[in-house]
Amino acid sequence: MIAYLEHFVHGTDKESRPDDDFVDFSEALDLQGTIDCAPNAMASKDFGGLQSVKPLALIRPATADDIARVLKAAARSSNLTLAARGNGHSINGQALADQGIVLDMRSMEENFHVVWIDGSAYVDVPAGALWEDVLKRCVGERGLAPRSWTDYLGLTVGGTLSNAGVSGQTFRYGPQTSNVTELEVVTGKGDTLVCSETENSELFFAALGGLGQFGIITRARVVLQQAPDMDVDRLLRRLRFLRAFKFQVDVGYTQFLLRVKRVEEDAKANGIWDAPHPWLNLFVSSHNIIDFDHVVFKGILSEGVGGPILVYPLLRSKWDPRTSVALPESDIFYIVALLRFNPPPPRGPAPELLVAQNQEIIQFCSSRGFDFKPYLPHYKCQEDWKRHFGNQWTRFVSRKTSFDPLFILAPGQKIFSRNLQP
Known part of the structure; x- marks a missing residue:
């Protein structure tokens, strides 16, 4: 070797x-x-x-x-x-x-720098830093926070920007790929380039959501804002919801964003963290979500997934179409995340069975002609990738x-x- x-x-x-x-x-x-x-x-x-x-x-x-x-x-x-x-x-x-x-x-993972440009705050972050470190550095030291997060913060900045980066804030602020203004990228040719919407723009938008295909992100400039206050009642007054269904738990902003950290700690304590995780993440159009609920949630997954299921809406208008991310056509679509935390066999089901269940869900969506896309996609042949990217495939190949x-x-x-x- x-x-x-x-x-x-x-x-x-x-x-x-x-x-x-x-x-x-x-x-x-x-x-x-x-x-x-x-x-x-x-x-x-x-x-x-x-x-x-x-x-x-x-x-x-x-x-x-x-x-x-x-x-x-x-x-x-x-x-x-x-x-x-x-x-x-x-x-x-x-x-x-x-x-x-x-x-x-x-x-x-080191070398964080908060910079101010025309009165707006940004943080220059190395791609290997975890988002939870960004949270602690920016909020704890400056009272500032990125606008858009992921639901789990034990992920690297470069990793999520290479996919999209979604969470409950995405509906309002867009994915993380819509909240970065500059990247440093090393291309597959070995060229190190700083890129943005106005400088080396084709590489900038290619790398965002580009699945690591066009270059390796080494640094990102992320948009910051003041960390939100804790006046929950004031925030809730802006929402339309059924008051009888309100459930409220008061925690600090940092503790809230690190809420999945507790799931990680429990899984590690129970020996589940290192077990196989056949997770499935989908973007499903609002036009199809009711049928999806009827067949998938109430049928295929009627016994649960052995872990959290996340479902929340996203607005297509918050996503920049110049990035490499493939999205449903609908103006509103839902992230559906099946986060399986099953114990390894024989205590839990065989991973092969869960993978087959995932394929059954995808096959159902395809056979019904749903407007959907796998998020964090994985295919075994280029023909499937062509179908995934659709009319964006030619651009994807050109960028490659x-x-x-x-x-x-x-x-x-x-x-x-x-x-x-x-």
Whole structure:
């Protein structure tokens, strides 16, 4: 394995001891970070626990320049691929690289900077930082907060921006991809570019929701606002709802946003956190949600999913169509998240049965012609990806050709295959 890495960097076939190869590889790249050519199981699996593949190496970059050097070295090989791993919360192996290189983005979690531009506040955040760290730094130290979150904050900034990033705030403020004004991205060609709506805009919108296909996000500038106050009655007066159904629990803003952290702690205490998690996330049009409820919630899932089910509405107008995210056509659609926390067999059901149940739900939506899209999508062949992106597919391919022409990035998504060089 290590000899292969030495060979693709130097282009030689010389015999050498493994230790010599490791030194050669490290010195050839001249990284500030570290290289592990015998990575532990962390780099071979993800939170879903449904797949396990072995990478050639795990690299912990210290800077964007480290990432650029690795990508340029990979381009000199015939078939090496590279996957960025945040906190490992992909479900279907999207952050894995079979016989490729995994970048541990958590090694780039420091260097937060709050900046003020024309009277508005932003925070420059490294892509490997967790959103819960952003919360603690911004709210605890400045009384400021990003407008849009995810329901679970143990995710990296780069990871959620590569998908969309949704939560209960999305209905009002849009997804996280609509609340970032600037990115630093290392493209598949090894170019490090700062991009925004006005600078390198095609890369900016490609990377947002781009599933890691066009570049690796290394820094993001996130919009901030004053952290909200706790005058619940004043906030509720703005809503139209049946007063008899009001249920109120007073907690602090930070405690509320970290509410899923308690689920994580309980799952770890009960030995469930490391069990397989065949989760399913869908965007379902408001036109189809009643039929979905009747057949899926009251039928297929009548016995529950062994964990939380999240359902809330989203407005299409809050999403920027220039990003790479594929959405339903409806003006209003719902996020449906089936967050399974089943114990491993024999205490719990076999993961294969739950995966089959997920496929049954997707097949039902497809057969009924629902206006829906999987969120955090996963397919096994390019034809399914073409159907997923629909009329956006041509743009997606064009962006791939522009920013990752050798198809090095994000092999675990199974959208493109690495070009074989002569």
